[in-house]
Amino acid sequence: MNKVISLRRRRIPLMYKRLFAFYGPQKWWPAKTRLEVIVGAILTQNTNWGNVERAIVSLQRENLLSLERLRKISSSVLARHIRSCGYYNIKARRLKNFVDFVFCQYDGSLERMRRQPLVRLREHILSVNGVGPETADSILLYAFRKPIFVVDAYTQRILRRHGIINGPQDYHQMQQIFMRRLPREPQLFNEYHALLVRVGKDYCRTQPRCGQCPLKGL
DNA sequence: CACCAGGCAAGTA
């Protein structure tokens, strides 16, 4: 009995060991600046990352990746630059919402945002229309290096296929499964989530192809 | 052709 409990408790850290041994470091988030992380986090909502990359490149080419430029540009013009990632009207509005928020609440300073304590900053970011739990946590972890675990569709699918959860689950509960079992280190949360996405893409799509999956048997 | 991708908000009962 104790052995079973111990195994279940250790499964999350063991999963990380296997993934890291198999894939090595993922070097996330694939972006150069805090703002680029934030923009990518909003643009990738329910969208293939490849489509997001094109939009980011387009924004870079037009020199639009600054808070000031994004504030001045209209939603409709912005929408044209992010067409490739889909939902472009909604996402243009969401980007504007976040940028306006940074100016209104933090004087246009991401540095000032970063200095806020985690829990308060999370609540504050979540109040922006268009930013839900995953987007908020991606921003907190990858742009601000705060110790918060990001849960996404792959994470949920992997937990379910491994019998760690059964039905659809509450975001916060899945997040706690990881955070209760791991030391609160941003670098660890960063690498772990990136690895889950990687193994998800390779082996845990909606049509599972578990053949050589490094998590087989866990 | 159908199906999916690193979600979220708004509407309905």
Place this chain on the structure above:
DNA sequence: TACTTGCATGGT
């Protein structure tokens, strides 16, 4: 509270 629907492009 618990479903359902709209949003939309590009790859497989």
